[in-house]
Amino acid sequence: MLRFIMLRLLQAIPVILVVITVTFFLVRIAPGGPFDSEKPVTREVKAALEAQYKLDLPLFQQYTSYLGDLAHGDLGPSFKYPGRSVNELIAAGFPVTAELGFYALLVAVGIGGLAGVIAALKPNTAQDYIPMSLAMIGICMPSFLLGPLLVLVFGIHLDWLPVSGWGDIPGDKILPAITLGAGYAAYIARLGRAGMLEVLSQDYIRTARAKGLPEWQVVLKHSLRGGLIPVVAFLGPAFAGLLAGSFVVETIFQIPGLGRFYVQAAFNRDYTMILGTTVFLSVLIVLFNLLSDILAAWMNPRLRAQFGH
Amino acid sequence: MLPKFPRFLLLVAAVTLLAACSGGESNVASGNRLGILHFGNGSEPQGLDPHVVTGVPENKIIRALFEGLAVKNPYTLEPEPGVAQSWDISEDGRVITFHINPEARWSNGDPMRAADYVWSWQRLLSPALGGEYAYMLYPVANAQAFHKGEITDFNEVGVKALDDLTLQVTLEERTPYFLQLMDHYSTFAVHPPTIEKFGKATDRYTPWTRVENIVSNGAFRLKKWELNRRIELEKSDTYWDRDKVRLNGVVYYPTENVVSEERMFRVGQLHYTNSVPLGKIPVYKEMPDSPYMQEPYLGTYYYLLNTLVPPTDNLNVRKALSMAVDRDKLNATVLKGTNISAYSITPPDTLGYYPPKLFSYDPDRARELLAEAGYPNGEGWPGLELTYNTSEDHRKIAVALQQMWKDVLNIDVALTNQEWKVYLDSVTNMHFQIARRGWIGDYVDPNNFLDLFLTGGGNNNTGFADPRYDEMILKKAPQAATREERFAIFYEAETLLMEQMPIIPVYTYTSKHLIHPSVQGLPPNLMDSLNLKYVWLEDNVQTTEADD
Numbered sequence: 037m038l039r040f041i042m043l044r045l046l047q048a049i050p051v052i053l054v055v056i057t058v059t060f061f062l063v064r065i066a067p068g069g070p071f072d073s074e075k076p077v078t079r080e081v082k083a084a085l086e087a088q089y090k091l092d093l094p095l096f097q098q099y100t101s102y103l104g105d106l107a108h109g110d111l112g113p114s115f116k117y118p119g120r121s122v123n124e125l126i127a128a129g130f131p132v133t134a135e136l137g138f139y140a141l142l143v144a145v146g147i148g149g150l151a152g153v154i155a156a157l158k159p160n161t162a163q164d165y166i167p168m169s170l171a172m173i174g175i176c177m178p179s180f181l182l183g184p185l186l187v188l189v190f191g192i193h194l195d196w197l198p199v200s201g202w203g204d205i206p207g208d209k210i211l212p213a214i215t216l217g218a219g220y221a222a223y224i225a226r227l228g229r230a231g232m233l234e235v236l237s238q239d240y241i242r243t244a245r246a247k248g249l250p251e252w253q254v255v256l257k258h259s260l261r262g263g264l265i266p267v268v269a270f271l272g273p274a275f276a277g278l279l280a281g282s283f284v285v286e287t288i289f290q291i292p293g294l295g296r297f298y299v300q301a302a303f304n305r306d307y308t309m310i311l312g313t314t315v316f317l318s319v320l321i322v323l324f325n326l327l328s329d330i331l332a333a334w335m336n337p338r339l340r341a342q343f344g345h
Numbered sequence: 346m347l348p349k350f351p352r353f354l355l356l357v358a359a360v361t362l363l364a365a366c367s368g369g370e371s372n373v374a375s376g377n378r379l380g381i382l383h384f385g386n387g388s389e390p391q392g393l394d395p396h397v398v399t400g401v402p403e404n405k406i407i408r409a410l411f412e413g414l415a416v417k418n419p420y421t422l423e424p425e426p427g428v429a430q431s432w433d434i435s436e437d438g439r440v441i442t443f444h445i446n447p448e449a450r451w452s453n454g455d456p457m458r459a460a461d462y463v464w465s466w467q468r469l470l471s472p473a474l475g476g477e478y479a480y481m482l483y484p485v486a487n488a489q490a491f492h493k494g495e496i497t498d499f500n501e502v503g504v505k506a507l508d509d510l511t512l513q514v515t516l517e518e519r520t521p522y523f524l525q526l527m528d529h530y531s532t533f534a535v536h537p538p539t540i541e542k543f544g545k546a547t548d549r550y551t552p553w554t555r556v557e558n559i560v561s562n563g564a565f566r567l568k569k570w571e572l573n574r575r576i577e578l579e580k581s582d583t584y585w586d587r588d589k590v591r592l593n594g595v596v597y598y599p600t601e602n603v604v605s606e607e608r609m610f611r612v613g614q615l616h617y618t619n620s621v622p623l624g625k626i627p628v629y630k631e632m633p634d635s636p637y638m639q640e641p642y643l644g645t646y647y648y649l650l651n652t653l654v655p656p657t658d659n660l661n662v663r664k665a666l667s668m669a670v671d672r673d674k675l676n677a678t679v680l681k682g683t684n685i686s687a688y689s690i691t692p693p694d695t696l697g698y699y700p701p702k703l704f705s706y707d708p709d710r711a712r713e714l715l716a717e718a719g720y721p722n723g724e725g726w727p728g729l730e731l732t733y734n735t736s737e738d739h740r741k742i743a744v745a746l747q748q749m750w751k752d753v754l755n756i757d758v759a760l761t762n763q764e765w766k767v768y769l770d771s772v773t774n775m776h777f778q779i780a781r782r783g784w785i786g787d788y789v790d791p792n793n794f795l796d797l798f799l800t801g802g803g804n805n806n807t808g809f810a811d812p813r814y815d816e817m818i819l820k821k822a823p824q825a826a827t828r829e830e831r832f833a834i835f836y837e838a839e840t841l842l843m844e845q846m847p848i849i850p851v852y853t854y855t856s857k858h859l860i861h862p863s864v865q866g867l868p869p870n871l872m873d874s875l876n877l878k879y880v881w882l883e884d885n886v887q888t889t890e891a892d893d
Contacts, residue, residue, distance in 0.1 A: 066766070071475075073477070073769070077803075081476070082475075083472075084472050088473075088475060117389075118392045118394065118398065118550060119549070119553075192608065199609060199612050199614070290600060292571065292573030292599075303766070
């Protein structure tokens with residue numbers, strides 16, 4: 037197992053290096069630079085700005101200098117926010133995004149998993165069609181539509197929940213978590229249904245039923261673990277997706293997360309910030325994929341055997 | 346049994362929801378009680394260093410934290426004492442002597458000295474800092490030469506501390522709007538020892554503006570700064586005019602999303618919004634005691650015409666395009682009556698100045714002009730591309746103009762949208778035929794709009810060049826003895842400009858806010874300029890919270 041993890045981590049290094057290199061050169065090819073603005077600055081000012089941020093060096097030298105700083109964990113100063121380092125901006129935004137992602141994942145697994153199991157128990161009946169149709173709607177409905185709808189109903193008409201903010205007013209985390217989690221809940225419902233259907237048709241389930249076990253024991257004790265393996269395998273990419281894709285929800289609810297910084301950085305050509313967040317998120321995605329592989333292996337005895345247990 | 350499982354979950358969900366119900370006191374209610382203003386500020390500021398940052402959200406915070414030598418009275422926009430309690434202007438208008446208020450203090454208790462200004466202006470003008478607003482001090486003798494590195498001895502620049510409380514500024518030539526510049530944050534003094542503690546004067550990347558480090562001199566001081574969440578200011582007890590300050594604090598929220606901002610206002614989370622979504626304006630206008638405030642704003646929305654490439658190099662084509670635009674109709678329909686039709690670059694009533702109006706919507710004359718240019722009824726029209734930066738509002742306006750040109754002139758115009766930085770690149774390098782543009786004034790003076798079109802100016806972007814125009818703006822206007830005489834020169838210059846039609850003026854901006862009725866002392870003005878020193882909150886005002 038340890039060998040497997042080490043191997044995967046080693047494989048990740050060239051992947052991340054490629055990500056850095058491609059991002060580094062891509063952002064510089066894009067027209068416009070970090071210091072272009074509607075009121076153009078004089079040549080002298082632009083030269084001074086470029087000198088302050090080492091943009092006057094040859095491109096390859098900038099690249100090696102960036103890699104050197106990165107090796108020390110320094111992602112450089114932000115161009116858009118003078119006086120702030122990229123490390124600092126990520127440190128400020130990431131915990132919020134991670135918390136939002138975690139709650140969204142709870143929503144997704146809770147609602148999606150439950151809907152999937154319920155649907156799988158009586159396939160091709162109303163008990164299957166209703167949750168699965170809702171899941172289809174969930175997949176189709178974008179968060180920029182769902183968010184404002186939820187706000188309109190629960191925030192403004194019913195006045196039950198705050199319309200924006202994060203940790204300022206009790207309950208202000210509920211609507212963002214549901215908005216972000218809904219789409220994933222829908223995926224998980226479909227994955228869970230398929231997984232459960234497969235497991236429920238296995239011989240050992242027939243045996244369990246034949247033994248006269250009550251249905252809830254058959255479902256909870258014997259089927260759930262096997263049936264949810266596809267869901268677990270999806271969790272890694274899902275959490276990474278939640279982190280990287282929270283921008284829309286963060287904007288709707290004015291949440292001070294990383295997603296807003298990330299997208300703004302691209303618009304501002306804030307080179308170091310774009311690179312810093314990209315590197316940070318790609319490392320996370322690699323880690324979460326690894327984690328979900330390990331978890332899936334732990335849940336699946338057949339895979340576990342391959343790791344030499 | 347299984348059905349119990351979801352029932353239990355439902356119960357948990359219901360309890361959580363109920364426990365989380367917002368209820369409680371809104372920001373507006375608690376703010377009114379405690380004297381704290383909750384302010385929607387558009388976006389997270391880049392920073393709070395007055396010499397480094399640029400932008401409207403930054404301006405609003407910095408002007409509460411710091412104060413200039415002279416400040417704009419929010420009712421009249423005329424200069425009134427700030428850090429300087431008075432000033433003398435020499436006969437020829439070139440020497441201004443500021444007398445600093447002996448009571449003026451930094452927030453750490455240090456007295457403010459004339460030398461702080463000399464140090465601060467040297468910092469702003471140092472080429473190494475890369476201060477984007479350094480040109481604000483160009484009227485000062487030799488300031489431009491120092492900033493461009495032509496001279497390196499700052500003693501040659503026209504700013505001297507005669508003693509601790511007397512600052513003498515010598516100008517290149519008479520600059521009637523110079524006192525206004527003293528209220529622009531780029532000319533504010535910063536506390537030299539604080540900056541030097543964290544690095545060189547010209548370092549942009551230092552933590553001196555953090556809550557624990559910053560020393561400022563305004564009516565408020567920084568209390569809390571949570572990135573992308575809120576910035577809290579509290580009343581300063583060292584400010585010289587503190588007895589006049591009635592607010593105990595201000596909380597600024599980054600409200601990038603105008604729709605969310607409006608919702609925050611509706612549920613009582615904000616006293617003041619930075620903007621109002623266009624679609625909601627008609628609804629708010631209808632309301633009795635409407636919180637919607639709309640005022641003319643010192644800015645113009647226009648299209649640049651590239652006079653160096655066909656077909657817009659032809660004056661008759663430019664005139665035809667401009668005359669075929671029905672601005673009043675555009676304003677009434679697309680813009681929902683929220684702006685003012687514009688026929689020139691300077692907004693009307695800029696410190697009493699009204700620009701010339703040389704033309705109006707005239708479809709017949711537009712068709713004639715197009716025929717004179719060689720395209721009768723659009724025949725032989727080579728096509729034209731209009732470039733705008735990606736935005737739904739800009740698109741709507743561009744589509745409306747495209748249709749007007751088709752209807753009136755029978756010509757086709759293609760629309761191209763570009764991402765912001767790509768668009769800036771196209772405009773700066775003049776890779777366009779028609780391009781959208783907006784200009785917001787930095788100070789209330791026609792000069793701020795008219796000097797855009799100086800030959801080779803960084804913001805000209807049209808190819809317009811006329812030595813007579815340059816002479817009027819650069820030479821004649823500064824030497825005018827009176828405001829009337831000066832405005833007459835501007836009028837003549839602007840007439841010259843609009844006869845050549847290098848731009849299609851579309852509308853004069855308006856500032857639009859939702860302001861809770863408890864907010865007092867916030868008069869509307871052309872600069873959308875607010876001085877929080879004058880603002881207070883009336884507690885016993887009927888609230889409109891949670892109105893649907």
